[in-house]
Amino acid sequence: MNEPVLELVDVVKTFGKGSTEVRALNGVDLDIAAAEFVAIMGPSGCGKSTLLHLAGGLEDVSSGRVRVAGRDLSDLGLVERAALRRTDIGFVFQRLNLLPSLTALENVALPLELEGMGRREAASRSVDALAAVGLTEQLSRYPDDFSGGQQQRIAIARAIVVERALILADEPTGALDTMTGDSVIELLSTLPGRFGTAVVLVTHEPRFASWADRVVFMRDGVVVDQTASTVPVSAAGAVT
Amino acid sequence: MAVREGLLALLHEGPRHGYQLKTEFEAATGGVWPLNVGQVYTTLDRLERDGLVGVADSDGQKIYSITIDGVSALGAWWEAAPADEPPPRDELMLKVLMAIERSTERGDAHALSVITHQRTVLHSMLQSKRRARSTEATSLAARLVTDALVVRAEADLRWLDLCESQLNGTTTRKARS
Numbered sequence: 001m002n003e004p005v006l007e008l009v010d011v012v013k014t015f016g017k018g019s020t021e022v023r024a025l026n027g028v029d030l031d032i033a034a035a036e037f038v039a040i041m042g043p044s045g046c047g048k049s050t051l052l053h054l055a056g057g058l059e060d061v062s063s064g065r066v067r068v069a070g071r072d073l074s075d076l077g078l079v080e081r082a083a084l085r086r087t088d089i090g091f092v093f094q095r096l097n098l099l100p101s102l103t104a105l106e107n108v109a110l111p112l113e114l115e116g117m118g119r120r121e122a123a124s125r126s127v128d129a130l131a132a133v134g135l136t137e138q139l140s141r142y143p144d145d146f147s148g149g150q151q152q153r154i155a156i157a158r159a160i161v162v163e164r165a166l167i168l169a170d171e172p173t174g175a176l177d178t179m180t181g182d183s184v185i186e187l188l189s190t191l192p193g194r195f196g197t198a199v200v201l202v203t204h205e206p207r208f209a210s211w212a213d214r215v216v217f218m219r220d221g222v223v224v225d226q227t228a229s230t231v232p233v234s235a236a237g238a239v240t
Numbered sequence: 241m242a243v244r245e246g247l248l249a250l251l252h253e254g255p256r257h258g259y260q261l262k263t264e265f266e267a268a269t270g271g272v273w274p275l276n277v278g279q280v281y282t283t284l285d286r287l288e289r290d291g292l293v294g295v296a297d298s299d300g301q302k303i304y305s306i307t308i309d310g311v312s313a314l315g316a317w318w319e320a321a322p323a324d325e326p327p328p329r330d331e332l333m334l335k336v337l338m339a340i341e342r343s344t345e346r347g348d349a350h351a352l353s354v355i356t357h358q359r360t361v362l363h364s365m366l367q368s369k370r371r372a373r374s375t376e377a378t379s380l381a382a383r384l385v386t387d388a389l390v391v392r393a394e395a396d397l398r399w400l401d402l403c404e405s406q407l408n409g410t411t412t413r414k415a416r417s
């Protein structure tokens with residue numbers, strides 16, 4: 001049985017009340033399969049970031065349901081939800097993903113140490129994760145001493161250092177040039193095949209969206225169309 | 241069409257046979273610009289007639305070489321602004337403009353749904369280009385050609401976005417007034 005990793009059912013999200021109410025999402029239905037790479041596109045303000053925040057349990061729905069890895073987020077208390085975020089969901093944002101006071105290696109090791117893993121093992125796992133995103137040298141530099149593209153790779157390493165079902169990336173290429181952006185998205189596109197992770201990417205750039213198995217189009221808080229998914233059978237079958 | 245100049249550019253590297261020109265032209269353009277042999281020889285005949293190419297006989301086969309006039313014609317071509325024909329996907333422009341025309345007449349949402357659908361179609365095409373590019377072992381020329389197609393599709397998609405936002409702008413303005 002291939003249950004979706006992420007399932008949104010008739011999700012509505014409003015901000016504010018009365019005359020100032022904003023309906024950021026107005027009844028979104030969306031399933032993301034295991035090891036699927038989905039891009040979300042749409043004009044500014046159509047609700048893409050709001051959708052990621054709800055999917056990542058950073059905010060609550062106004063109505064409707066969000067299920068991640070088979071668990072309904074509304075059924076979870078704050079503590080359980082924080083735990084789910086640590087173990088199952090990775091985030092990569094446009095900028096400021098990393099703590100500037102920690103080295104690259106320490107940034108990646110942080111989620112492991114929060115899980116109570118010993119320093120030595122956490123460091124060795126982090127070195128592996130950094131190698132998986134193509135970074136092998138001078139890992140004890142601070143984030144500021146890496147290029148923008150390298151910083152995004154470090155953020156991706158941190159997202160995959162724990163085996164997560166879902167990675168949510170909100171315009172991770174927003175601050176990068178085209179070539180560097182391409183390489184970051186190409187890296188994201190390999191995660192489903194290598195780790196069985198589903199990836200949801202919000203982007204304004206068609207060239208980046210073209211790496212995805214499926215492109216979902218939003219407008220005014222709803223999904224208006226999508227391309228047919230091309231999830232490779234092997235990748236989708238690799239995870240259960 | 242720039243096939244003439246393409247052949248001249250190859251001949252500038254040295255004399256060549258007709259079939260050799262065909263093969264080299266196709267390789268240099270990443271396989272997206274196939275020529276038939278007949279087209280190559282017709283073009284060479286014209287180039288010869290215009291004095292840009294000379295023909296000699298080598299072991300019973302014709303071998304072509306560029307003339308002084310050919311070299312200067314080629315030089316002018318490198319510098320001239322590209323005189324491209326409209327891209328074939330200008331059908332997209334026609335489609336959208338016609339849909340907008342119809343929606344304006346009838347006050348329906350046909351134009352928006354055409355734009356939405358065409359966007360999805362273009363994205364599917366981009367996805368398949370990307371897949372083709374990442375699975376095939378390709379030459380530099382082929383990769384650059386794919387990049388050109390991707391960038392052009394991006395331009396079309398950007399144009400669709402502009403159409404949609406302009407269209408939304410006019411409909412909201414109408415609704416308000």
Ligand SMILES: Nc1ncnc2c1ncn2[C@@H]1O[C@H](COP(=O)(O)OP(=O)(O)OP(=O)(O)O)[C@@H](O)[C@H]1O
Pocket residue numbers: 015016022023024042043044045046047048049050051
């Ligand atoms: N915390 C908030 N309080 C009030 N309104 C909000 C809040 N977050 C989002 N909104 C509103 O919800 C709508 C959707 O915002 P969202 O950030 O999801 O858009 P987006 O699609 O990510 O846009 P962009 O492409 O510009 O990032 C917008 O109208 C926005 O102003």
Ligand SMILES: [Mg+2]
Pocket residue numbers: 048049050170
């Ligand atoms: Mg956003």
